Amino acid sequence: MTTEEQAQIPDDGSKTLTDLILKGDHENAARVAVEIVAKSGSANDVVDTIADAMNIVSDLHGMERYSVAEVEKCEDAAEKALVAVRPRIKIDHKKIKGRVMVGSLQGDPHGFDKTLLLTMLEIGGFTAIDGGTDLSPEQVASKVKHNRPDILAVPLLTESAAKKLIDANTHIQDTGGKLRIIAYGRGAHGLTGQKFTMLEDDYFSAFSKIAEILISKA
Numbered sequence: 001m002t003t004e005e006q007a008q009i010p011d012d013g014s015k016t017l018t019d020l021i022l023k024g025d026h027e028n029a030a031r032v033a034v035e036i037v038a039k040s041g042s043a044n045d046v047v048d049t050i051a052d053a054m055n056i057v058s059d060l061h062g063m064e065r066y067s068v069a070e071v072e073k074c075e076d077a078a079e080k081a082l083v084a085v086r087p088r089i090k091i092d093h094k095k096i097k098g099r100v101m102v103g104s105l106q107g108d109p110h111g112f113d114k115t116l117l118l119t120m121l122e123i124g125g126f127t128a129i130d131g132g133t134d135l136s137p138e139q140v141a142s143k144v145k146h147n148r149p150d151i152l153a154v155p156l157l158t159e160s161a162a163k164k165l166i167d168a169n170t171h172i173q174d175t176g177g178k179l180r181i182i183a184y185g186r187g188a189h190g191l192t193g194q195k196f197t198m199l200e201d202d203y204f205s206a207f208s209k210i211a212e213i214l215i216s217k218a
Helices: 014-023 026-040 043-062 068-088 112-123 137-147 159-174 203-217
Strands: 096-105 126-135 151-155 180-184 197-200
Touching: 014 026, 014 043, 014 068, 026 043, 026 068, 043 068, 043 112, 068 112, 096 112, 096 137, 096 159, 096 203, 112 126, 112 151, 112 203, 126 137, 126 203, 137 151, 137 159, 151 159, 151 203, 159 180, 180 203, 197 203
Parallel strands: 096 126, 096 151, 151 180, 180 197
Antiparallel strands: none
């Protein structure tokens, strides 16, 4: 959704929520998200609004109209809104075979991309495992060994986190773990040339790749 398209959103609360996320107002973003769900009864539509708002933020950052600090404020507001409505999301209970663990590494300050992918996986009927945030490479390997996922998905915002994923893969291999790793986000380019992971641009393309892999195995 472009910024111009966003201006045409009907005032059912979605535009207000979008504006609050664009301002990085995390307290009011969470409150308005809950109010929209209370009125409409549909948390899934709110998830779409939050995702669309962050697409606008990405566009603005790409045009150098938003700094990294401003993007981080928007991510915080989007995550707070998503966490507030997540318990009311309608889940597809027809489970797709396969387990996906999503976790973020030390060096990435916000968990929005992780939370959104987890939410999308749950809505789609996948078995999604929250691996946690701010993980060290050793913690990632330990959680992989404990949870035994088929796929590890890692949002990457910084190159320092990308380097930690390389270390995490080494620890996973040392413990005998075998799984597919998908890295996504603006920091994923730091892994270009690494053969152990598949690189995706964002949470949506990561979700599509996960669906392609697991559905083809069903």
